[in-house]
Amino acid sequence: MGYNNSTKFAFVKKCFFDSGLTVFYMKISSSQMFRNLSKWYLSALMLLFLAGTFNSQAQGEGLFKAKCATCHQVFKDGTGPKLYEVRQKWADGGAAEGSIYQWVKNFEAAAAADPYAATVVAWSGTNMNKFPELSDDDITAIFDWVDSQVDGPKDGGGDVATVEGAVEEESSMGWVWMLLGVMFVVIILAVGGVRRQLKAATVEADGGEYNDDMSYMDEIKQWAWDNRKKTVVGIVIIVLALIVTLFLSLYTIGTVEDYQPSQPIEFPHSVHAGINGIDCKYCHNSVTKSKSAGLPTVNVCMNCHKQVSGSTPEQQAQINKIYEAAGWNPEGAGKYTGETKEIVWNKVHVLPDHVYFNHSQHVEVGGIDCKQCHGDMTKMVGTAKVQPVSELNKIEGNIQLTKTTLTMGWCIECHSEKEISQGPLDSKKDGYYDEIHRRLMNNDKSLYGEYLEDGKVTVKELGGWECAKCHY
Numbered sequence: 001m002g003y004n005n006s007t008k009f010a011f012v013k014k015c016f017f018d019s020g021l022t023v024f025y026m027k028i029s030s031s032q033m034f035r036n037l038s039k040w041y042l043s044a045l046m047l048l049f050l051a052g053t054f055n056s057q058a059q060g061e062g063l064f065k066a067k068c069a070t071c072h073q074v075f076k077d078g079t080g081p082k083l084y085e086v087r088q089k090w091a092d093g094g095a096a097e098g099s100i101y102q103w104v105k106n107f108e109a110a111a112a113a114d115p116y117a118a119t120v121v122a123w124s125g126t127n128m129n130k131f132p133e134l135s136d137d138d139i140t141a142i143f144d145w146v147d148s149q150v151d152g153p154k155d156g157g158g159d160v161a162t163v164e165g166a167v168e169e170e171s172s173m174g175w176v177w178m179l180l181g182v183m184f185v186v187i188i189l190a191v192g193g194v195r196r197q198l199k200a201a202t203v204e205a206d207g208g209e210y211n212d213d214m215s216y217m218d219e220i221k222q223w224a225w226d227n228r229k230k231t232v233v234g235i236v237i238i239v240l241a242l243i244v245t246l247f248l249s250l251y252t253i254g255t256v257e258d259y260q261p262s263q264p265i266e267f268p269h270s271v272h273a274g275i276n277g278i279d280c281k282y283c284h285n286s287v288t289k290s291k292s293a294g295l296p297t298v299n300v301c302m303n304c305h306k307q308v309s310g311s312t313p314e315q316q317a318q319i320n321k322i323y324e325a326a327g328w329n330p331e332g333a334g335k336y337t338g339e340t341k342e343i344v345w346n347k348v349h350v351l352p353d354h355v356y357f358n359h360s361q362h363v364e365v366g367g368i369d370c371k372q373c374h375g376d377m378t379k380m381v382g383t384a385k386v387q388p389v390s391e392l393n394k395i396e397g398n399i400q401l402t403k404t405t406l407t408m409g410w411c412i413e414c415h416s417e418k419e420i421s422q423g424p425l426d427s428k429k430d431g432y433y434d435e436i437h438r439r440l441m442n443n444d445k446s447l448y449g450e451y452l453e454d455g456k457v458t459v460k461e462l463g464g465w466e467c468a469k470c471h472y
């Protein structure tokens with residue numbers, strides 16, 4: 001069962017309010033202040049809860065774009081009906097409780113069980129896909145995200161992720177955390193300040209003299225010592241919150257999907273790898289042997305373009321740039337001039353320097369097709385670009401992922417899902433995986449347990465989540 005987000009918000013709002021009021025209570029009596037302390041921790045927990053809410057929104061958006069956006073939009077009918085407030089629509093139409101969740105997982109089963117669902121099947125000749133892998137919480141996250149969209153002139157909602165969209169989401173997350181941080185500091189200062197005044201007042205009322213020499217820091221230390229348990233719990237919560245933030249941000253750091261830099265020559269993959277069926281390895285010839293795939297030199301282009309000079313003026317203009325680079329004069333004697341120029345391609349897929357990624361490990365050992373990570377290059381009409389994960393998910397045979405392409409989350413998600421080919425079927429690797437199993441059993445029982453549970457060895461279970469495997 002998942003909370004509806006609006007109830008979650010109401011709950012969070014109430015708790016913030018309570019903690020705000022707490023500051024006022026404390027002006028009244030110090031004993032009440034300490035009773036209210038438990039509320040402080042409740043509020044701190046709420047902060048984490050709120051963070052979770054935002055996370056689930058992001059998750060809903062990710063899932064929607066990855067799994068539903070091919071057929072559904074938020075506000076417009078497409079291949080499938082619009083999804084805005086569809087839960088309400090089903091409830092109003094007299095659908096059975098929970099039937100819509102079953103629908104998403106398996107529409108046929110839902111239609112068999114619920115007469116309302118059966119009427120929905122008739123909506124169009126196309127059938128919906130089945131998503132048995134989605135949990136009720138996932139589906140709630142999708143619907144919550146859909147319902148939280150605002151109909152606008154530009155954004156029909158649910159279009160494939162745009163660059164602005166990604167940036168906006170990140171900065172709104174930042175805002176939330178900043179706000180939470182400021183509130184925390186204000187609260188702490190308020191507690192300290194009020195307490196000092198109270199203490200001075202009580203001491204003076206008893207006829208004593210309040211020692212004002214005690215610095216604010218000492219006060220805090222004293223207070224922390226007097227409230228050891230609570231302090232420890234508080235610190236643990238703050239540290240956990242920081243770690244969670246760090247990891248959420250690592251999932252999205254510095255990457256822009258759809259990145260398509262301009263190139264010195266308008267090289268179309270569709271013409272070469274597509275129409276002319278040239279193998280990827282003809283041009284990216286180190287892809288199975290080394291870390292990097294490599295780009296072709298101008299000599300590789302010239303193998304063909306000595307003869308192929310282009311049939312339209314546009315093509316000729318582009319192909320002439322190859323000749324310029326190769327120092328080739330197609331007119332006259334058709335001889336090399338000796339004046340060469342380098343073609344400097346702009347890198348499209350860029351990982352930071354501290355990340356180690358190896359092509360041969362994935363393509364040769366892992367047996368992963370280029371399409372999984374780069375999309376179908378044989379259909380790439382323009383120059384190469386980073387494909388958003390929603391596009392990659394549309395390609396047949398790809399594992400469905402949800403995290404932004406080229407982020408750490410993307411690598412890690414695949415590593416936790418992708419099974420490794422192993423065992424006696426593949427005698428080449430036999431000994432290797434025996435050794436891996438032995439190591440799993442000796443080093444990490446829990447990973448071995450995971451392996452035994454589903455009988456699959458994922459990249460993660462072999463250590464594909466270890467920081468040092470990917471980071472220098």
Ligand code: HEC
Pocket residue numbers: 064067068069070071072079080081082083086089100103104120121122123124125126127128129131142
């Ligand atoms: C391959 C296309 C396709 C995909 C992908 C898809 N749907 Fe559908 N969906 C449909 C079609 C088509 C219908 C209308 C029913 C019919 O004609 O069979 C539909 C109907 C629905 C309905 C009922 C709508 C109404 O107005 O009653 C819901 C809810 C729904 N889909 C949710 C989802 C969710 C959530 C996802 C993603 C996890 C998803 N769908 C993915 C095609 C798709």
Ligand code: HEC
Pocket residue numbers: 263267269272273278279280281282283284295296345346347348349350370371374377378382383384385
């Ligand atoms: C005729 C040579 C040729 C063939 C065949 C070819 N490529 Fe390329 N590829 C290039 C050139 C030149 C570039 C650099 C220009 C660009 O980025 O658009 C490139 C760029 C790329 C890039 C982007 C590199 C970066 O900077 O991140 C990818 C990914 C890629 N190719 C994948 C493939 C795949 C997959 C195939 C096979 C389906 C393929 N290529 C076939 C020549 C080729």
Ligand code: HEC
Pocket residue numbers: 280281284287291292293294295349350351357359362363368369370371372373374406
């Ligand atoms: C598991 C995902 C994955 C697969 C599979 C994959 N690539 Fe890549 N590719 C990447 C990543 C990540 C980069 C960026 C590497 C970097 O910046 O260090 C990249 C970069 C490239 C580049 C730019 C030059 C370079 O070496 O950095 C080319 C060209 C390329 N890939 C071609 C291919 C071809 C051709 C195939 C299939 C034979 C392929 N890739 C399969 C993930 C993949």
Ligand code: HEC
Pocket residue numbers: 265266267268271272276278283296297298300301302303304305308309310311312314315318319322
């Ligand atoms: C195996 C042969 C072959 C190789 C290698 C090759 N090309 Fe081509 N290229 C072709 C053919 C065939 C055409 C289509 C010409 C036509 O339609 O008249 C073409 C067309 C082109 C065009 C014009 C495309 C258009 O429609 O606008 C450009 C630009 C081009 N190639 C660049 C390159 C570059 C750069 C390289 C080296 C990285 C290269 N080619 C390597 C065979 C090749």
Ligand code: HEC
Pocket residue numbers: 351355356357358361362365366368372373399406407410411412414415418419420421459462463464469470
């Ligand atoms: C589509 C799935 C997929 C994606 C995306 C992917 N990997 Fe992998 N990765 C694999 C598979 C499968 C293997 C295991 C290959 C084998 O050894 O059989 C692997 C292995 C590795 C290993 C070796 C792990 C070990 O235990 O030796 C490293 C390092 C690695 N990947 C780094 C990366 C990085 C960095 C990225 C992101 C830029 C990435 N991978 C993205 C599927 C993926």
Ligand code: HEC
Pocket residue numbers: 250251252253254255351352355406407408411412415464465466467468469470471
């Ligand atoms: C499967 C490969 C993989 C593993 C395992 C991995 N990372 Fe990463 N990490 C990446 C990639 C790829 C990036 C770059 C993401 C980007 O540029 O958006 C990254 C980025 C980072 C960054 C951000 C640095 C920056 O660019 O600002 C930090 C910090 C980091 N990783 C820490 C860790 C820690 C700690 C672990 C172990 C718990 C870990 N990573 C495990 C692939 C991996």
